[in-house]
Amino acid sequence: MSLLEASEIVSGYGDIEILHGVSLSVGRGEMVAVIGPNGCGKSTLMKTIFGLLTPTGGRVTFKDTDITGMPPHEIVCQGLSYVPQADNTFLSLTVQENLAMGAFLRPDIYAVQAEMAYGLFPDLKARRNAKVSSLSGGQRQMVAMARALMLEPQLLLLDEPTAGLAPVFVEAVFAQIAHVNSQGIAVLMVEQNARLALEHAQRGYVLASGENRFTGESSALLANEEVARLYLGGAA
Numbered sequence: 510m511s512l513l514e515a516s517e518i519v520s521g522y523g524d525i526e527i528l529h530g531v532s533l534s535v536g537r538g539e540m541v542a543v544i545g546p547n548g549c550g551k552s553t554l555m556k557t558i559f560g561l562l563t564p565t566g567g568r569v570t571f572k573d574t575d576i577t578g579m580p581p582h583e584i585v586c587q588g589l590s591y592v593p594q595a596d597n598t599f600l601s602l603t604v605q606e607n608l609a610m611g612a613f614l615r616p617d618i619y620a621v622q623a624e625m626a627y628g629l630f631p632d633l634k635a636r637r638n639a640k641v642s643s644l645s646g647g648q649r650q651m652v653a654m655a656r657a658l659m660l661e662p663q664l665l666l667l668d669e670p671t672a673g674l675a676p677v678f679v680e681a682v683f684a685q686i687a688h689v690n691s692q693g694i695a696v697l698m699v700e701q702n703a704r705l706a707l708e709h710a711q712r713g714y715v716l717a718s719g720e721n722r723f724t725g726e727s728s729a730l731l732a733n734e735e736v737a738r739l740y741l742g743g744a745a
């Protein structure tokens with residue numbers, strides 16, 4: 510049974526329909542990538558799963574609970590966390606204060622979860638009293654992930670975790686994501702670095718124009734000539 514199941518999602522902004530019946534699933538502990546051209550609806554899908562947008566069609570279930578239309582503050586308590594594409598940290602706060610913000614719904618587990626987060630990201634422990642504005646782009650992304658992990662999620666949604674990072678940090682962030690996943694936390698990530706994302710994920714979904722275009726094991730997508738030519742920038 511899947512951990513997350515989004516079926517036939519229709520969603521958008523006001524009268525503008527962006528997703529025309531998109532489906533995906535994530536199994537327990539799995540790492541899954543969503544790729545596709547700019548503007549195809551990847552962020553819209555993440556926002557809809559996390560309850561920031563209410564779909565006009567379809568259903569989202571998480572751990573067999575129907576979370577369609579549930580507000581984000583309730584979804585996060587079900588064990589599903591989300592890191593947005595941009596502006597995903599409090600720059601004027603310290604690393605430690607960002608983690609505290611991540612646990613404000615559960616002050617009882619703050620101390621234990623902060624130790625867990627610092628164990629996962631030792632660089633952050635060393636910088637715990639530094640303002641996030643003083644950190645590198647890669648470190649900020651770690652703060653955003655650590656904050657999202659504060660409520661003990663079973664699934665982490667990551668929207669473009671490597672966007673805007675210098676190439677030297679991209680591989681480091683993927684390694685951190687793999688490390689988080691190795692703790693048994695499932696990951697659903699949207700990525701522009703499509704080839705790298707598929708190399709790290711077990712399965713992938715290619716979206717185009719608000720619809721499912723290709724779905725499969727990452728190795729099969731990487732080997733697919735059409736996927737490679739259209740979405741990975743070159744030959745398989």
Ligand SMILES: Nc1ncnc2c1ncn2[C@@H]1O[C@H](COP(=O)(O)OP(=O)(O)O)[C@@H](O)[C@H]1O
Nearest residue numbers: 522525527545546547548549550551552553554
């Ligand atoms: N807040 C919004 N209001 C209206 N249209 C939006 C909004 N956000 C995104 N869109 C539009 O929805 C489409 C899909 O956007 P998005 O889901 O962000 O794509 P992706 O993440 O795949 O690049 C785009 O055409 C974009 O212009």
Ligand SMILES: [Mg+2]
Nearest residue numbers: 551552553594
């Ligand atoms: Mg996006």
